[in-house]
Amino acid sequence: xxxxxxxxxxxxxxxxxxxxxxxxxxxxxxxxxxxxxxxxxxxxxxxxxxxxxxxxxxxxxxxxxxxxxxxxxxxxxxxxxxxxxxxxxxxxxxxxxxxxxxxxxxxxxxxxxxx
Amino acid sequence: xxxxxxxxxxxxxxxxxxxxxxxxxxxxxxxxxxxxxxxxxxxxxxxxxxxxxxxxxxxxxxxxxxxxxxxxxxxxxxxxxxxxxxxxxxxxxxxxxxxxxxxxxxxxx
Numbered sequence: 001x002x003x004x005x006x007x008x009x010x011x012x013x014x015x016x017x018x019x020x021x022x023x024x025x026x027x028x029x030x031x032x033x034x035x036x037x038x039x040x041x042x043x044x045x046x047x048x049x050x051x052x053x054x055x056x057x058x059x060x061x062x063x064x065x066x067x068x069x070x071x072x073x074x075x076x077x078x079x080x081x082x083x084x085x086x087x088x089x090x091x092x093x094x095x096x097x098x099x100x101x102x103x104x105x106x107x108x109x110x111x112x113x114x115x
Numbered sequence: 116x117x118x119x120x121x122x123x124x125x126x127x128x129x130x131x132x133x134x135x136x137x138x139x140x141x142x143x144x145x146x147x148x149x150x151x152x153x154x155x156x157x158x159x160x161x162x163x164x165x166x167x168x169x170x171x172x173x174x175x176x177x178x179x180x181x182x183x184x185x186x187x188x189x190x191x192x193x194x195x196x197x198x199x200x201x202x203x204x205x206x207x208x209x210x211x212x213x214x215x216x217x218x219x220x221x222x223x224x
Contacts, residue, residue, distance in 0.1 A: 033211075040124070042204055042214040043159065058211070090158060099166065101147035102212045106158040 003027040006091050006107035013081045013114045021076040021110050023091030031094035031102065032074040036060065036087040037109075043090065049074055081114045088112070117142050117207045121215025129223050134192040136218045138205035141186065147208035148181060148188045153217075154201045162203075163190070195222045 007022045023032065033048035035058075045058025049068040063085060065077040078085060091107040118141040128134050138148075149164035165172045165179045165188065172179050176195075181188040192199055200222045205215040 035214075040216055042119075042121075042216040043206075045211060045213070048211060059213075099146065100208070100210075101149075101164070101166070102208050103149070103161065103164070104151075104159075104212060106160070108158050 004091060004093055004105055004107040006089075006110050008110060009108065010111050011113070013078075013112065015082060015114060017081050019078050019081065019112075021078075021089055021091075021112070023074045023076070023107060024072055025074075025093050026072065027093060027095075028071060029093045029095060030071065032068070033058070033092050033094070033104075034064070034066065034074070034076045035090045035092060035106075037090060038087050046076065046089075078112075081112075083114045086112060086114045117145060117209055117213035119205060119207050119213050119215045121205050121218060123218060124216065125219045125221070127221045127223060128195050130195055130197065132195055134190075134195055134199070134220055134222075136190045136203055136205070136220075137187060138189070138207075138215050139185075139187040140207045140213075142207070142209050143183070143186065145207045145209050148179070149206050149208070149212070150177075150179060150190050151204045151206065151214075152201045153204065159204060192220075195220075197222050197224060 005024045030051045034046040035043040047066040049055045089110045092104040094102045121138045146167040151159035152162045153159040178191045206212045
């Protein structure tokens with residue numbers, strides 16, 4: 001799993017503050033995504049990207065912004081943090097195969113607390 | 116997006132017994148069905164997957180079965196061991212992965 005690096009591992013914010021979660025990969029994969037994990041709710045897709053310059057919304061995009069200026073980096077921005085955004089965030093790359101299967105490799109996760 | 120239901124939410128088994136987790140999905144076009152294991156404080160990791168053209172796949176003590184007609188698939192763990200204690204997630208792929216809510220498996224020694 002050394003190919004996906006997430007920073008920071010832990011962060012505490014106050015309501016209304018903004019911050020960026022960083023995700024970097026060195027495996028030259030086109031597909032990158034961000035998930036949030038909350039107890040009893042599994043992993044929910046926030047945003048994803050199929051290549052540099054292309055991003056799209058997942059199932060829970062509100063309050064988050066992404067960009068993909070390079071293949072390597074896919075940062076997730078919280079514009080005005082809210083307590084409901086307290087969660088563990090995972091970045092994932094897809095070693096997708098020709099059949100279209102999304103074989104995900106996750107980063108180590110970032111635990112965010114919003115007070 | 117895809118609606119994935121996973122049952123049970125918690126499962127406690129005696130060491131050496133079998134564990135079965137079932138997931139149902141709604142989109143008949145889905146073609147890829149992976150299972151992820153997440154140990155406490157760690158990232159989810161792929162443990163086994165199955166494609167839509169296969170009914171069953173085994174890898175040592177774990178197996179996955181797929182019933183496309185009924186739109187459900189299951190994870191089977193045989194001869195459970197303490198290191199099998201974790202949260203297991205099923206997922207379904209149409210054009211992106213949608214995850215079930217997870218099953219917390221506890222193996223009692």
